[in-house]
Amino acid sequence: MLNVTYGDTRHADVVGSLVQALEQAEVSGDLYVGYPVLNTSEGKLDVDALLISDAHGLVAFDLRNPQAGGADEAATEAALARQDELYAILDSKLKTYPELRRGRSLAFTPHTITIVPDIQGPAQVEDRTFATFQTLAPVLEAFPPVDAGTVRRLSAAIQHTSTIKPLKKRTDVTKPGSRGNILKSVEAEIANLDAWQKKAAIEFPEGPQRIRGLAGSGKTIVLAQKAAFLHTRFPEWNIALTFQTRSLYQQFRNLITRFCFEFISDAPDWSKLHLLHAWGSSSSSGIYSEIAAAAGHPARDFSFAKDRFGANRAFEGICRELLKATEQNSVRPLWDVVLIDEAQDFPNEFFKLVYQATPKPHRVVWAYDELQNLGEFAMQPAEDLFGRDKNGNPKVTLVNKEGQPQQDIVLPVCYRNTKWNLTSAHGTGFGTYRPEGLVQIFDTPSLWEDIGYQFVKGRPKGNVDVSIARKPSASPEYFEKLLQPADAVLARTFRTAAEQYNFIAEQIDKNLNDDELDYDDILVVFCSPLTVRTDAAGLAAALRKKRITSHIAGVTSSRDRVFSEKSVALTGIYRAKGNEAPMVYVADAQYCASGLELARRRNILFTAMTRSRAWVRVTGYGPDMQRLKAELDAVAQHEWRLEFRYPTKEEIKKLHLLHQDMPADQKEKVEADLEALARIVQRIDEGLLDPASLPTETRNLVRRLTKVNGR
Amino acid sequence: MPTPSNLALRLNRFVEKALGENSALDFNGHVVTDLGSQKKRISWSEQQPFNPLAHLPGTLGEYLYYLRDRHFSLVNLDGSLLQLSFEIHHGRVVSHRLNFVPCPIDLDLGLLALDTLDNVVEQLFLSSPRTEVRLRSSLRFDYDPDAAGQNHPASHLTLNFDSTRIPVSRNFDVSMFLKFVLDNFFSGRGIKFGSTYVVGGDPCNEVMDPAHRLVPHLAWQTGL
Numbered sequence: 001m002l003n004v005t006y007g008d009t010r011h012a013d014v015v016g017s018l019v020q021a022l023e024q025a026e027v028s029g030d031l032y033v034g035y036p037v038l039n040t041s042e043g044k045l046d047v048d049a050l051l052i053s054d055a056h057g058l059v060a061f062d063l064r065n066p067q068a069g070g071a072d073e074a075a076t077e078a079a080l081a082r083q084d085e086l087y088a089i090l091d092s093k094l095k096t097y098p099e100l101r102r103g104r105s106l107a108f109t110p111h112t113i114t115i116v117p118d119i120q121g122p123a124q125v126e127d128r129t130f131a132t133f134q135t136l137a138p139v140l141e142a143f144p145p146v147d148a149g150t151v152r153r154l155s156a157a158i159q160h161t162s163t164i165k166p167l168k169k170r171t172d173v174t175k176p177g178s179r180g181n182i183l184k185s186v187e188a189e190i191a192n193l194d195a196w197q198k199k200a201a202i203e204f205p206e207g208p209q210r211i212r213g214l215a216g217s218g219k220t221i222v223l224a225q226k227a228a229f230l231h232t233r234f235p236e237w238n239i240a241l242t243f244q245t246r247s248l249y250q251q252f253r254n255l256i257t258r259f260c261f262e263f264i265s266d267a268p269d270w271s272k273l274h275l276l277h278a279w280g281s282s283s284s285s286g287i288y289s290e291i292a293a294a295a296g297h298p299a300r301d302f303s304f305a306k307d308r309f310g311a312n313r314a315f316e317g318i319c320r321e322l323l324k325a326t327e328q329n330s331v332r333p334l335w336d337v338v339l340i341d342e343a344q345d346f347p348n349e350f351f352k353l354v355y356q357a358t359p360k361p362h363r364v365v366w367a368y369d370e371l372q373n374l375g376e377f378a379m380q381p382a383e384d385l386f387g388r389d390k391n392g393n394p395k396v397t398l399v400n401k402e403g404q405p406q407q408d409i410v411l412p413v414c415y416r417n418t419k420w421n422l423t424s425a426h427g428t429g430f431g432t433y434r435p436e437g438l439v440q441i442f443d444t445p446s447l448w449e450d451i452g453y454q455f456v457k458g459r460p461k462g463n464v465d466v467s468i469a470r471k472p473s474a475s476p477e478y479f480e481k482l483l484q485p486a487d488a489v490l491a492r493t494f495r496t497a498a499e500q501y502n503f504i505a506e507q508i509d510k511n512l513n514d515d516e517l518d519y520d521d522i523l524v525v526f527c528s529p530l531t532v533r534t535d536a537a538g539l540a541a542a543l544r545k546k547r548i549t550s551h552i553a554g555v556t557s558s559r560d561r562v563f564s565e566k567s568v569a570l571t572g573i574y575r576a577k578g579n580e581a582p583m584v585y586v587a588d589a590q591y592c593a594s595g596l597e598l599a600r601r602r603n604i605l606f607t608a609m610t611r612s613r614a615w616v617r618v619t620g621y622g623p624d625m626q627r628l629k630a631e632l633d634a635v636a637q638h639e640w641r642l643e644f645r646y647p648t649k650e651e652i653k654k655l656h657l658l659h660q661d662m663p664a665d666q667k668e669k670v671e672a673d674l675e676a677l678a679r680i681v682q683r684i685d686e687g688l689l690d691p692a693s694l695p696t697e698t699r700n701l702v703r704r705l706t707k708v709n710g711r
Numbered sequence: 712m713p714t715p716s717n718l719a720l721r722l723n724r725f726v727e728k729a730l731g732e733n734s735a736l737d738f739n740g741h742v743v744t745d746l747g748s749q750k751k752r753i754s755w756s757e758q759q760p761f762n763p764l765a766h767l768p769g770t771l772g773e774y775l776y777y778l779r780d781r782h783f784s785l786v787n788l789d790g791s792l793l794q795l796s797f798e799i800h801h802g803r804v805v806s807h808r809l810n811f812v813p814c815p816i817d818l819d820l821g822l823l824a825l826d827t828l829d830n831v832v833e834q835l836f837l838s839s840p841r842t843e844v845r846l847r848s849s850l851r852f853d854y855d856p857d858a859a860g861q862n863h864p865a866s867h868l869t870l871n872f873d874s875t876r877i878p879v880s881r882n883f884d885v886s887m888f889l890k891f892v893l894d895n896f897f898s899g900r901g902i903k904f905g906s907t908y909v910v911g912g913d914p915c916n917e918v919m920d921p922a923h924r925l926v927p928h929l930a931w932q933t934g935l
Contacts, residue, residue, distance in 0.1 A: 246830065279826075281834040301838040302822045302831055311824040537731035540740065544723055549740040549756045552730075556737040556786050557779045558827040564758045567740070 008034020025137035029053025180516025203405035216416025228259035319349035433634035462648030520563035532572035590620035790814030880930035
């Protein structure tokens, strides 16, 4: 099969014919169009098309000299020179990768071909080749094959994914089979981009682009590579990359710098490539503050925003206010491209502002974690995000056309989480094995397959029994080779919080002293957002008794590195987002088992569990944790399949109503009612109230309540 | 006389309790560092090396440096910081750094829902200087008899300027310092501080040069 990635659309007709010719010749491999961009002493060199194939090796196509090979000697000379240049650059660039060398030479020969409509002179001039679409197949057949391992390494080099290999060497890992050793193996796996990531990183359509993927599907790396690629391809463009979590700034800066050095052996020009927090401040620009300045509108600070719009709607409020102001004072375009990470965290008004700040064709790329919150409502469709024009037509619609850069890309493979963890997280997030029934489920059934699941049994239709499992292709092989499912996900119940913290501290002690893990390989996530500090204090005390220092990440400083080489990171769920660690302890998980706004609680559990790159331990205490553990165990007992009766549309609607977030005043009332009920029960238990003395109607209500749970 | 590990334990229990009782935003564990010659430092666990001269005192830069590089023992609910650091030699406290660093703004805790403390303080400090900023100096009680001299009392209070050294009659112990902070900077403000955990008392010895008694200074009696 031929995977085509469209990094450029300038030679669309010729490229289309090339793809057709290659497909007709049944060539399989990866074809990159307009990629990579290579650096020469005289400037940048675009590669019109590059084929990497087991059967034919590496072939660089020259598509810009159609007059060559005929009577026009100058054109022929130009084509020969271009082929020489392509060969020289590829040869010298690829020789810098030791894994691609054999002795002093490359382990394969890069080939070059100029595509022409017809050939009047010699088809071969030394190592330079001319071919038409008709003669292409036999020309390619003459190139010797290259072994699959070399092709993989070659792909990594071309994609520059060797750049993103972890920098941690783990030189002090010595025990075979230790967790540290296992991690070393996992991290050594060559991280080639998969087909979807290639498209997301390299393809740029004439207009907006949406990139969706599970947490851990590589979006940050893809966006960083995209930003670097666009910057090297179009150095005159003003490119902005924005995000919500400030700690992403340094991560993006490092990645983009590394990619740029790989592409063009030079640092990025930060006066053209801007890393901007969404809001901005007096000390650092942001998307909002830049647009406000351009519109002559005051950029609002936290205090104003919170007082005027409330903490929960602060950013939305100021964006809405600015949007209104730009109706009076339209904004001149500020950036040629805007890339948005964590798009699910931004209000629609922000997208509308960004749309205004980019010229036609409005190159806005937004990436978000599909279902990090298990509520697909988190992200609006493009039509709602960007609004409608005067005639009521959506300003943005996403269409994927064959043979063109894709506008809507889904990344279905999760590289961070094991399939056992991901399935457990989805299973408990949805409440699949909850005795009382599901908590939530996708509105759009097709999402299952989009994010890498398959229906082993049944189809997503109401009242149908289904069995859903991760597709083998949606999970990297190395997890199965290197990890054990029973060790990947563990749940434990304790009687008290203190017992729980003692257990976690013992385990962390073992991780550091026996398992050859480092402090920064471990993350503890507390599920209850309201009690993080008090919970963290309890665990910190237990860790201190083991002489293990710890710190709370992301409360007082955004510029902390979350992780430290000398201290274990403890964090609440909101600051855990965007971070990952090989060993994750999800503490106080009983908070997620039951209660008001259950969907949100289950989302917290999902997010916490999916921080793990290898092992996850879900702990908690009390009867609620026992129930949660039973659900987690059920996923394993069903061999990592989610088996349930698929709800009808009406049932799905009802689930939303039952378990969704409540307005604050409603929640207060319900909580007050629950407290009153608890007091009545307590009076009965203390013998202060005789249940028989309750009015008949009340006794009937109580019976109804107990019947709901089947107890 | 406190042993280094005992003092570290007491400091850790204090900060853990403060956090556990919801009287603090953040904390650092305290560790014992061997300085050689049987001298030990008991101080917050440093993730970055601490440079006390990195920023001018009483500046936004100083506050943000302490916060962002985690050079604190405790961050109080109002955003102020405590730095608690001692050196013990042969069973005696031979120096301490007890620093109360007020928050540069009047902190609305609700703003922490929007961003982390450092960004909230920085943004409001720079965008609303007339309304949000509070011109308050840190108060640092230093004790260092080895550096004592005519203009450098062994125990002194530094505020406003780095060269200010108001004579103090005794070295502090932790509980006395925390009580001083509580009584003078939190009492009556309706903001929880510290913890009911008793950090324990160590001797606060008279260390003042008689000449310093003839000028305004800080003194208190013990053992009433």
